[in-house]
Structure formats: structure tokens, C-alpha cells
Amino acid sequence: MSTNTAPNHHPAPEAEESRLPLWQVVAALLDSESPQDALAYLAEMAAPDVAEVLAQLKRDDRQQLIGLYGDQLDPEVLAELDDTIRDEVLEHLTPRQVADAVVQLESDDALAVIEDLDEEEQQQVLAALPAYERIILQESLNFPEDSAGRLMRREVMPMPEHWTIGQARLALQSWDEMPDQFYEIVVVNPSHHPIGILPLAQLLKSKPSKQLREVMEEEFHPIPVLQDQEEVAQTFRRYSLVSAPVVDSDNRLVGTITVDDVVHVLQAEATEDVLRLASAGESIWGAGLINTARPRFIWLTINLATAVLASWVISLFEQTLQKVIALAVLMPIVAGMGGNAGTQTLAVAVRGLATRLLGSGSQGRFVAKELLVALINGIMLGGMIGLFSGLWYQNITLGIVMGSAMLVNLVAASLAGTLIPLGLARVKIDPAISSGVFVTTVTDVVGFMSFLGFATLALKWLA
Amino acid sequence: MSTNTAPNHHPAPEAEESRLPLWQVVAALLDSESPQDALAYLAEMAAPDVAEVLAQLKRDDRQQLIGLYGDQLDPEVLAELDDTIRDEVLEHLTPRQVADAVVQLESDDALAVIEDLDEEEQQQVLAALPAYERIILQESLNFPEDSAGRLMRREVMPMPEHWTIGQARLALQSWDEMPDQFYEIVVVNPSHHPIGILPLAQLLKSKPSKQLREVMEEEFHPIPVLQDQEEVAQTFRRYSLVSAPVVDSDNRLVGTITVDDVVHVLQAEATEDVLRLASAGESIWGAGLINTARPRFIWLTINLATAVLASWVISLFEQTLQKVIALAVLMPIVAGMGGNAGTQTLAVAVRGLATRLLGSGSQGRFVAKELLVALINGIMLGGMIGLFSGLWYQNITLGIVMGSAMLVNLVAASLAGTLIPLGLARVKIDPAISSGVFVTTVTDVVGFMSFLGFATLALKWLA
Numbered sequence: 001m002s003t004n005t006a007p008n009h010h011p012a013p014e015a016e017e018s019r020l021p022l023w024q025v026v027a028a029l030l031d032s033e034s035p036q037d038a039l040a041y042l043a044e045m046a047a048p049d050v051a052e053v054l055a056q057l058k059r060d061d062r063q064q065l066i067g068l069y070g071d072q073l074d075p076e077v078l079a080e081l082d083d084t085i086r087d088e089v090l091e092h093l094t095p096r097q098v099a100d101a102v103v104q105l106e107s108d109d110a111l112a113v114i115e116d117l118d119e120e121e122q123q124q125v126l127a128a129l130p131a132y133e134r135i136i137l138q139e140s141l142n143f144p145e146d147s148a149g150r151l152m153r154r155e156v157m158p159m160p161e162h163w164t165i166g167q168a169r170l171a172l173q174s175w176d177e178m179p180d181q182f183y184e185i186v187v188v189n190p191s192h193h194p195i196g197i198l199p200l201a202q203l204l205k206s207k208p209s210k211q212l213r214e215v216m217e218e219e220f221h222p223i224p225v226l227q228d229q230e231e232v233a234q235t236f237r238r239y240s241l242v243s244a245p246v247v248d249s250d251n252r253l254v255g256t257i258t259v260d261d262v263v264h265v266l267q268a269e270a271t272e273d274v275l276r277l278a279s280a281g282e283s284i285w286g287a288g289l290i291n292t293a294r295p296r297f298i299w300l301t302i303n304l305a306t307a308v309l310a311s312w313v314i315s316l317f318e319q320t321l322q323k324v325i326a327l328a329v330l331m332p333i334v335a336g337m338g339g340n341a342g343t344q345t346l347a348v349a350v351r352g353l354a355t356r357l358l359g360s361g362s363q364g365r366f367v368a369k370e371l372l373v374a375l376i377n378g379i380m381l382g383g384m385i386g387l388f389s390g391l392w393y394q395n396i397t398l399g400i401v402m403g404s405a406m407l408v409n410l411v412a413a414s415l416a417g418t419l420i421p422l423g424l425a426r427v428k429i430d431p432a433i434s435s436g437v438f439v440t441t442v443t444d445v446v447g448f449m450s451f452l453g454f455a456t457l458a459l460k461w462l463a
Numbered sequence: 464m465s466t467n468t469a470p471n472h473h474p475a476p477e478a479e480e481s482r483l484p485l486w487q488v489v490a491a492l493l494d495s496e497s498p499q500d501a502l503a504y505l506a507e508m509a510a511p512d513v514a515e516v517l518a519q520l521k522r523d524d525r526q527q528l529i530g531l532y533g534d535q536l537d538p539e540v541l542a543e544l545d546d547t548i549r550d551e552v553l554e555h556l557t558p559r560q561v562a563d564a565v566v567q568l569e570s571d572d573a574l575a576v577i578e579d580l581d582e583e584e585q586q587q588v589l590a591a592l593p594a595y596e597r598i599i600l601q602e603s604l605n606f607p608e609d610s611a612g613r614l615m616r617r618e619v620m621p622m623p624e625h626w627t628i629g630q631a632r633l634a635l636q637s638w639d640e641m642p643d644q645f646y647e648i649v650v651v652n653p654s655h656h657p658i659g660i661l662p663l664a665q666l667l668k669s670k671p672s673k674q675l676r677e678v679m680e681e682e683f684h685p686i687p688v689l690q691d692q693e694e695v696a697q698t699f700r701r702y703s704l705v706s707a708p709v710v711d712s713d714n715r716l717v718g719t720i721t722v723d724d725v726v727h728v729l730q731a732e733a734t735e736d737v738l739r740l741a742s743a744g745e746s747i748w749g750a751g752l753i754n755t756a757r758p759r760f761i762w763l764t765i766n767l768a769t770a771v772l773a774s775w776v777i778s779l780f781e782q783t784l785q786k787v788i789a790l791a792v793l794m795p796i797v798a799g800m801g802g803n804a805g806t807q808t809l810a811v812a813v814r815g816l817a818t819r820l821l822g823s824g825s826q827g828r829f830v831a832k833e834l835l836v837a838l839i840n841g842i843m844l845g846g847m848i849g850l851f852s853g854l855w856y857q858n859i860t861l862g863i864v865m866g867s868a869m870l871v872n873l874v875a876a877s878l879a880g881t882l883i884p885l886g887l888a889r890v891k892i893d894p895a896i897s898s899g900v901f902v903t904t905v906t907d908v909v910g911f912m913s914f915l916g917f918a919t920l921a922l923k924w925l926a
Contacts, residue, residue, distance in 0.1 A: 048701045204666065205641065237727065238511045240511075240723035260705070267729060270730075275811065278809065279807060280808070289832060293836040293839045296807050297839075300800060301847070310799075314792045315792045328788075328791035329778045332794075332798065335795065336903075341763060355734065361484040361519065365521075373752065376760075380760060381767060
């Protein structure tokens with residue numbers, strides 16, 4: 001078997017590409033005469049790889065594999081799984097078995113496993129845990145979802161400022177529960193307030209006789225325990241942090257957050273932004289057919305309602321359309337271009353807000369700049385399409401109507417694409433989730449209204 | 464002044480929100496009688512904060528501040544700046560001054576500063592550097608943009624496997640150029656191939672007499688120096704890494720990448736995806752009016768061309784439209800809903816490809832699932848809008864035409880929304896950059912064609 005010759009570090013991707021994806025190998029083994037071989041094969045893999053195989057297998061194969069594992073699945077794999085897949089695995093386990101797995105995890109991973117259980121299962125698992133783990137987890141569950149409190153690990157070893165480097169080294173050597181991801185010591189004062197941090201590299205380099213307060217870094221970035229995880233991620237990114245102390249409202253140390261969690265948050269938030277902007281629901285990978293279709297159906301229904309509104313606007317101009325059928329041919333151009341321009345502006349606004357580049361101080365300038373961009377592009381594109389339409393239908397008036405409607409709609413698009421997301425952000429609604437619908441409603445309605453309205457006026461003047 | 468009382472760690476955001484943004488304070492100081500105060504105020508700030516102030520100031524204020532700094536700007540700030548702003552700063556410096564700043568930076572930051580200079584300036588700065596720094600940077604510049612080679616830091620201290628923990632500790636204590644971000648030792652064999660890593664926490668905990676080969680972690684993830692940075696970021700995310708050795712094509716250690724660079728890559732790639740999906744250009748923040756308007760204009764022009772194509776499709780059915788003006792009122796609904804559904808599918812595909820969840824093995828299942836989702840939603844939404852249109856215009860045939868066109872267009876949307884990004888990814892074109900235009904072109908053309916085509920057929924049958 002290939003497991004004997006496989007190098008124990010991750011092979012270079014070139015080598016990997018030419019091989020079957022892991023999940024296909026596992027699927028083939030599950031299909032073979034000795035499906036148990038799949039477990040042996042997976043035993044060589046890192047937890048994230050096993051989690052990926054579980055996510056990529058077809059549902060039947062996954063169920064078979066979970067059945068083979070019984071309660072023997074590495075708890076680390078549980079922590080790596082997506083919510084929907086984890087639910088499938090947990091259904092096969094008793095609350096006691098889940099509790100046994102949870103005990104083996106660090107507190108942040110343990111929390112990730114139990115926070116998505118339904119209320120009753122959660123209580124059963126908590127009841128089966130030893131007292132200390134139960135209390136820690138219950139406390140963490142009290143923090144709001146997506147807050148720093150949910151991301152942090154509780155296993156910290158704060159050190160008093162008067163300790164020497166030598167004492168600190170000794171203390172670490174006897175710290176049995178040192179977490180896998182551990183990079184910095186938090187130095188605290190007698191009130192348990194963090195007053196500095198000491199990277200391990202510094203601990204190694206400093207003279208053993210020095211006191212921590214002499215060598216610690218005094219510039220550091222404590223995270224309030226209730227802070228939103230997006231905010232946490234932006235602090236980590238901005239200051240290139242690998243870990244940060246988490247403090248409660250009295251500024252006491254209650255945990256630490258490490259960068260690996262932040263990397264997951266950044267990726268998840270980016271995916272969320274993209275999917276929300278496209279109104280495609282949220283969690284998709286591993287979701288069943290119905291759970292994939294439902295959120296999209298809901299958003300498409302909302303879009304349908306706004307499309308009907310736009311149609312109603314068109315219907316107001318049926319008489320005009322009847323007279324000049326060319327208007328029916330051209331009107332989707334005005335509406336569509338407005339939608340595209342609005343989406344451009346919206347994307348910039350949403351990413352600006354998400355990355356904190358678009359702060360409260362610069363929003364006025366942002367709107368003004370977008371308005372200018374719309375005027376420039378509106379004049380150029382309006383001119384182009386006006387000329388084109390005028391030539392196509394040999395009708396100067398039609399060209400003028402088309403060009404002016406385009407300019408008006410691009411300006412409307414820039415206002416909708418800036419003011420709607422900024423307004424939503426101000427009232428604490430995620431601008432990614434619903435801006436798109438509002439913006440295209442505005443550009444559809446303004447597009448049809450201006451184009452057909454100008455045309456109706458032109459007909460009257462000309463008549 | 465507030466700098467005396469300010470705590471030297473980052474204040475909690477609650478406190479910050481009630482204060483003026485930093486850049487407004489700086490702008491006010493620049494406007495005052497002693498603009499030099501702005502420098503004193505900024506001297507207290509961390510480099511990322513100074514960089515942000517520079518980015519957020521109005522251009523005039525920024526120029527004034529850069530003038531005040533002269534060659535006194537902290538090189539770390541240079542490394543933190545966005546390309547466009549950095550260019551403005553560098554214009555005020557001679558090649559020698561830039562070289563003096565670059566020498567003070569670690570190799571990855573130094574590279575970031577000089578890689579965006581134009582060819583001639585780059586050569587001048589390189590010529591002004593000491594030989595060692597020049598060679599290192601020239602070599603790095605030979606790696607492709609966005610490759611691991613551009614991200615990595617060259618300052619590494621590889622350690623032979625036969626060294627003891629005690630020797631390793633001594634070596635680190637005398638390593639003068641230890642980088643700020645240093646978390647793991649890379650253990651190498653005599654051919655300079657990495658064979659394991661040793662986190663600093665493990666170095667602290669292990670007995671001094673142990674050999675590195677006995678305590679090192681043999682499961683690690685070397686990064687090929689030519690690997691694309693997106694791929695690097697996904698490896699870091701997946702295995703929760705803080706740093707990883709970078710190897711050349713002979714598997715020799717050439718540098719290390721740390722997670723802080725990866726966090727920047729993840730955020731930048733996410734922003735790029737969002738902006739590209741919306742055809743909004745790429746770098747926007749700090750770009751001037753013209754540089755903001757130009758890429759959008761180009762994309763809108765391409766969109767305009769496809770919109771004209773869709774209009775041409777409509778014009779084929781002018782006679783049908785003339786007979787039943789209701790068709791003009793309803794047709795944007797079919798096209799628009801197709802566009803929305805296609806965008807939903809496209810967003811899922813693009814994020815799936817970006818996060819490597821949509822591997823080559825699972826693409827067939829993905830397309831099949833999206834097709835099923837489209838059928839389910841198409842039948843439901845087609846039924847709804849068919850009923851509505853039939854009732855609105857008191858015309859069953861119109862309702863049937865509307866409903867069937869909707870179903871057809873949603874199915875077309877699911878095919879376009881999956882096959883186009885997957886096809887582009889296969890030929891190594893970023894699916895985010897151009898899929899949107901293709902997908903909406905398909906849904907516009909299929910939407911108008913099916914709706915007006917069915918209507919024309921119905922008219923013939925009924926006639």
C-alpha cells in the first residue's frame with residue numbers, strides 16, 4: 001500500500017495533482033471487499049484532510065464511513081468539520097461519546113463542536129462533562145455568537161510582571177496543558193489586567209535574570225471579549241498579530257485568540273460577503289438539495305416582487321410603447337447598465353466597509369467621488385449609446401432620449417450603490433445581505449421610468 | 464496633549480469610536496500654525512496606523528505631510544502602504560534614500576517596497592544597496608508576481624538534525640537578525656532539505672540534551688517557491704499554520720513564509736473576488752478619480768455591447784411585440800430573474816474554486832446539483848409568475864408562455880453559472896474576472912429568446 005512509501009510531510013502539489021483526490025481513493029476502498037481499509041488509509045492523514053474527505057464523499061459513502069468509525073473518530077476531525085457534516089457524525093454518537101471527544105479538545109475547538117448542537121443535545125453533552133470543562137463551556141456559550149468570546153481559548157498561563165525570564169521558562173516547562181498553538185506569554189499585573197506580551201522568541205533570547213516587565217512589549221492589542229469576530233480579524237490583519245489576549249469589561253484577562261482562528265474567520269466572512277452580495281444564501285458546501293434551493297428561492301421570490309414592480313412601471317407607458325416599438329427593444333439596455341454600474345459601486349462599498357477602509361470620516365468623500373465617477377462614465381456611455389441608438393433607428397430624438405436616460409440612471413446607480421450600503425451599515429444591518437436587491441430595484445425603476453418618461457415627453461413635444 | 468495620557472496599548476474600540484478618526488486629528492494639525500505637531504503626534508503611533516492616516520488624508524494634506532517627513536518616515540510605514548500611496552511617498556525620495564530605508568526592512572518587506580517601482584527606479588535603488596541585500600532582492604524579483612517566492616522572508620536559521628536542544632537555544636540567543644515574526648525552527652539534513660519543524664514552545668519545553676531530530680515535528684507543509692500565493696494561503700488555512708518553510712525545485716530550504724503575509728493575501732484575494740465579480744476593477748482605495756472610473760468604464764462598455772446583443776434579439780420579435788404589448792412589459796422579468804439565478808450559482812462556484820472546496824473530482828456533482836436546484840426553483844417560480852401574469856392580463860396562454868420561459872431561463876442560468884467559471888478555471892483564467900458578463904449575456908439572450916420565441920409560436924398556434 002502507498003501509505004508505507006508516502007513521505008510523512010505534505011507532498012508538493014505537483015505530485016498531488018497527478019494522483020486521485022483522497023476522497024475518491026476512500027470511496028473506492030469503501031466499495032471494496034474490505035471497507036475497513038478506508039479507516040487504515042485515513043489514519044495516516046492529518047485531521048483537516050480527513051475532514052475534507054468526509055465533506056466531499058457522497059452522502060451514502062459518508063454514512064458508511066461514519067458507521068465504520070463508530071466512536072473512534074479523532075476528536076480533532078470533529079472540530080475541523082463543517083456544521084452540516086458534523087451534525088451527521090454527531091447523530092451516530094451518544095451524548096456521553098460526544099462528551100468524551102469534547103474533553104480531549106482545547107476549549108475553542110470544544111466550543112465549536114457543541115455550539116451548533118440543538119438545545120437539548122447540548123444540555124445532555126454538557127451534563128456528561130467533568131465539572132471544570134462544563135463550567136468553562138457554559139460560560140463561553142453565554143457570549144454572543146461571532147464574538148471574540150466564542151473564538152478564544154481559555155487555556156492561558158498569565159505571568160506576573162515581577163517574574164524573571166528564568167522563572168517563566170521553568171513555569172512553561174511544567175505546563176502540561178500547553179496548547180498546540182502557543183506563541184506569546186501574557187504578562188499581567190496583580191489585578192489580572194494584561195500589561196504586556198512576551199513573544200516566545202524574546203523569552204528564548206533574554207537573560208534569565210531579567211524581569212518580565214523589563215523585556216515585555218508594552219504595545220499590544222487586547223481584544224474585548226464581546227467584540228465581533230470581523231473586528232477581531234481586522235485588528236489581527238492590521239497589526240500582523242499571531243495571538244492576542246482577550247479581556248472582559250473590567251480589562252481582566254479571560255483568554256487568548258490565535259491567528260489560525262482569525263484566518264478561518266477572514267475566509268468565512270469573505271465567502272459570506274460574496275454569497276450574500278449574490279443573494280445565494282450562506283452555507284452551501286455539504287448542504288443538501290433542499291437546503292441549497294430554499295434560501296435561493298426566497299431571494300429569487302423577493303427579486304421577483306421587485307421585477308414585477310419594475311414591470312408595473314413599464315405598464316404605465318404601454319401607450320408610448322405601442323407607438324414606438326423601438327423603445328421596447330432599447331429599454332433593457334438602460335435598466336441593465338444601471339444595474340451593472342450600481343453593482344460596481346456596491347461591491348466597492350461593501351468591501352470598504354468590511355475591511356474598515358471606509359470609516360465614518362471618509363464616507364462623504366466616497367459618495368462624492370462615486371457621484372463624479374458616475375457623471376464621467378454616464379456622459380461617455382450615454383453619448384455612445386445615444387449615438388448608436390440614433391443611428392440604428394435613424395432617429396435623433398430617440399438617441400437623445402436614450403443617452404439622457406443612461407446618464408440619469410448611472411447617477412441614480414451611484415447614489416443607490418453608496419447610500420444604501422452605508423445606510424444599512426449605520427443601522428447595523430450587514431450591507432452585503434440586502435443591498436443588491438435594493439440597488440437593482442432602484443436602477444430598474446429609475447431606468448424604465450426615465451427612459452420611457454423622456455420618450456413620452458418627447459412624443460408630446462414632437463406631436 | 465493627549466499623547467501623554469494615552470495608554471500605550473491599543474484602546475478598546477468603544478473608547479475609540481467616540482473620538483475623532485486619527486486622520487482628522489492629523490489634518491487639523493497640518494492646518495494649524497505648527498504643522499510639525501502632526502509629526503510628533505504620529506510618532507506615537509504604530510506603523511499600520513500611520514500608513515492608514517496617509518491613505519485617508521486628502522491628497523493635498525498627504526503631500527504636505529510627506530513633505531514634512533522628508534526622509535524621516537519610518538521604513539516600516541513604507542512597507543505598510545498601499546501601492547498608489549507608496550508611489551506618492553517614494554517620488555519625494557532619492558534612490559539613495561529609498562535604499563537606506565530598504566536596508567532597514569526584513570527581506571519580504573523590502574521586496575514589497577521595491578517590486579512596484581518602475582524598472583529604472585528599481586535599478587537605481589538596487590545599485591545603491593549593499594551587495595548582499597542587492598543580490599537577495601534581485602533573486603526575489605526573479606520569482607513570478609504573486610508566487611511564494613515574493614512572499615517569503617530570506618532570513619532563516621536552518622538547524623542540522625543532530626544539534627541538541629541546548630545548542631539550538633544558544634544559536635538563537637546569538638542570532639542578531641532574528642525576525643520580528645519568528646515562531647518555528649526549520650530542521651534540515653546535510654543536503655539542506657527541510658526534514659522537520661520545531662515550534663519555539665517545543666524548544667522551550669524539551670530537555671537540553673535531546674537532539675532536534677528526536678523532538679521535531681515530522682509532519683509539516685513545505686511550500687514550493689513558485690506556488691501561487693492563493694494556494695499558499697489555502698495551505699496555511701487548512702493546516703492552521705503560523706509559518707512554513709519554502710523550498711526550491713530541488714527541495715532545498717530557501718526561505719520561510721509567516722502567517723501575517725498570508726492574512727494579507729486572504730483579505731486581498733477576497734476583495735479582488737468581490738470587485739472582479741462586480742466588474743469594478745481591482746485596486747480602488749486611494750486611486751484617483753480617473754483611475755477609479757477607467758476600469759469601470761471598460762467593463763460597462765463590454766456590458767453595453769452584450770446588452771446591445773440582447774436588444775438585437777428583442778428586435779427580431781418586433782412584430783410579435785407590436786401585437787401584444789404586454790410582452791414588452793413582462794419580458795424584463797424573465798431576463799432579470801435569469802440573471803439573478805445565474806449570479807447566485809456563479810458566486811457559489813467562484814468561492815468554491817477560490818477556497819479549493821470545488822476540486823476537480825466534485826465538479827460533475829456540483830453541476831448536477833445546481834441543475835436540480837434550477838429545476839426545482841424554476842418550476843416553483845415559473846408557476847408563480849405564470850399564474851400572476853395570466854391573472855394580470857387575463858390570458859392563460861400568456862401565463863403559460865411566461866412560466867415556461869422562466870423555467871428555461873433558470874436552467875440556462877444554472878448551466879452558465881457553473882460551466883462558464885469551471886471552464887475558465889480549467890484554462891487558468893480567474894473565473895471571478897469575466898464570468899459575470901458571460902453569464903448575464905446568456906441569461907439575457909436566452910431569457911428574451913425563449914419568452915418572445917414561445918410567445919411568437921403561441922400567436923401562430925392561436926391564429
